[in-house]
Amino acid sequence: MWKWFHQLASPPHFYRIVPIFSTLLLLPGLALIAYGVYAGLFLAPMDYQQGDAFRIIYIHVPSAYLSMMAYMIMAVAGGIGLIWRMKLAHAVAASAAPLGAWFTFLALATGSIWGRPMWGTWWEWADPRMMSELILLFFYFGYMALRAAIDDTAKADKAAAVLSLVGVVNVIIVHYSVEWWSSLHQGQTIMAKDGPAMDPAMLYPLLANIFGFTLLFGSLLLRRTRTEVLFRERRTRWVKEMILAPEGQR
Amino acid sequence: MTEQLSAESLTLFRGDRCLFRDVSFAVNSGELLILEGSNGSGKTSLMKAIVGMLDLESGTVLWNGKPVAEQRQVFHGALVWTAHRVGLKADLTLVENLRFEAALRPQGSDGLEKVLERLGITRLKPLPLRSLSAGQQRRVALARMLLADVPLWLMDEPFTNLDREGRSLVMQLVKEHLDTGGMCVMAAHQDVEIDAPVTKVVLQ
Amino acid sequence: MTAPVRRMPGMLDGLLAVARRDLLLAWKRPGDVLNPLFFFAMVCTLFPLAVGPSAEQLTFSGPGVLWVAALLAMLISLNSLFISDFDDGSLEQLLVSPQPLPLVGLGKTISHWLTSGLPLVLVSPIVAITYRMQGDVVLVLMLTLTLGTISLSLLGSIGAALTVGLHRGTALLSLLILPLSMPVLIIGANTVSLAAGNETYSAGIWALSAYAVGTLSLAPYATAAALRISNE
Secondary structure, eight states: OHHHHHHHTSHHHHHHHHHHHHHHHHHHHHHHHHHHHHIIIIISOOBTTTBGGGGGHHHHHHHHHHHHHHHHHHHHHHHHHHHHOOHHHHHHHHHHHHHHHHHHHHHHHHHHHHHHHHHSSSOOTTOHHHHHHHHHHHHHHHHHHHHHHOOSHHHHHHHHHHHHHHHHHHHHHHHHHHHHSOOSSOOOOSSOTTSOOSOHHHHHHHHHHHHHHHHHHHHHHHHHHHHHHHHHTTTSHHHHHHHHSOTTOO | OOOEEEEEEEEEEETTEEEEEEEEEEEETTOEEEEEOOTTSSHHHHHHHHHTSSOOSEEEEEETTEEGGGOHHHHHTTEEEEOSSOOSOTTSBHHHHHHHHHTTSOBOSSOHHHHHHHHTOGGGTTSBGGGSOHHHHHHHHHHHHHHBOOSEEEEESTTTTOOHHHHHHHHHHHHHHHHTTOEEEEEESSOOOOSSOEEEEEOO | OOOOOOOOOOHHHHHHHHHHHHHHHHHHOHHHHHHHHHHHHHHHHHHHHHHOOOHHHHHHHHHHHHHHHHHHHHHHHHTTTTHHHHHHTHHHHHHTSSSOHHHHHHHHHHHHIIIIIHHHHHHHHHHHHHTTOOHHHHHHHHHHHHHHHHHHHHHHHHHHHHHTTOTTHHHHHHHHHHHHHHHHHHHHHHHHHHHHTTOOOHHHHHHHHHHHHHHHHHHHHHHHHHHHHHTO
């Protein structure tokens, strides 16, 4: 098992196996999203309180969930890179950041669109969930800015890893902010103690989208990391050999 | 009781550039190790790697046979490093600076007055470091070295800003240190003459 | 091969020596301490000028404005936490001393708080009164500012350590520290608002204390790691 892990950590090996795995994640992911979007838009019944407007949760919830998961992945990968000195882990962290930032932005945008018909306003400063999501976006910006400000890649990796580990505490506070401060957000409806409080017809597309988006994220992350690895290893022998090899052998 | 600083196959990369590869050496009590090489050849980086400020690509630095990484506090408590920059606060006086330094590492029995006299900077005591010339500041850095009770001296270009009298004083101090069982690692791009066992590491 | 035993300074000696040295340096340059205070007072003056000085506006916005001003003033002072040591080489000397780096960093942070956070707390009542804050609310303000500025100093030291020596480190420092300090700002300002409205505010005090204790135990390690990385 460790042998597989060590092999995975070798950049050329990683570069070779990603296309297979990313496709393996992408196809089911897209299928789930297709079902989730179709069912969410056309099959799920209207919410008796919010009408059709609630349907945006099918994009909003997966985005918000992924925005936080991406940060966790970034922090864990950074930690692994820092402690075990795995270069690949740092590449994963660097690739996860822009993805996470985009999902955060998507969550904020869809949240704002949802808020307009619900609360009558494009932006509600008082809502801790939205505020925390905005703070998370700043966290991503700070992380990427720090990486960009340090020229030496190894040094940037380490500094960014420390920053992301420090920020993890904030992400955890974000997750529990709903319970800590009064808000306009719905309480947790999926993981409520007596089981989901949602109508199954509404719930299944949501779950499908959550899983689908996660698979999509995984696929994108693998692809992005692959490119990042190629860039970081651009001066090594294996990259040169690969580029110079005749067509068909790559 | 001899002590030893040794290194096995040290390799350092800065970005994609290899600064040095497979550098090994051993220096015992009473010996001087000279790091030789032109400007930019990696002498300072090697010294920084020895004291643990830079991460090596591969290789180990050992103090008394044990890797330095396993005994950081002991190792750092056994050395004083005089770097390119003097590393003292310009706003504080000589005495305030040295009193601070005294709290950081083991101190020897030589009093402050004696050391200052030896280095010829006694009359500079009440002045803020800012008012001192570069050469005088160097002497204050040497005072820090003399006051500490440590076996390993690391000196990066110790002759910078010193006049001929200062340079010979430095070599005298090093010789005395070696004679009392200390050891020294010196990075220099000038020739160094001393009556003691000398090892050289030459960097390209 | 055994080494001769030498009298090594105690673990806290480094912390105390560094704190004492930094306080001495601040004493020699009082401007560094006063500048953030003036900034704090000025920012608090800007709001009534821009938003209108009506009494309800002042009482309503007082806690928030004072807290934001305090946060910004702390940011300004945090900039220079490690910069002068980095520039003159004394930071590298600290890195190779046998003293534990987390404690050394903590010593610097302590003296930083004493010369920036504490003065803010002491000056805040004067400004708070101009915002028509009642006496007991002012006490709550001072308490929350004390706890909050402690957390800010500690979190700020991590950011300062990460950005020391970087080109345009100042702007980056703000970008790094502000998100980290938002929870403190939200809880702190809201606690004072609750006190002003005669509602129970103890939850906020507990939260701020927990935050302060948490950062006190964890931040020094992050700061030490960041200092080592920045000095490579």
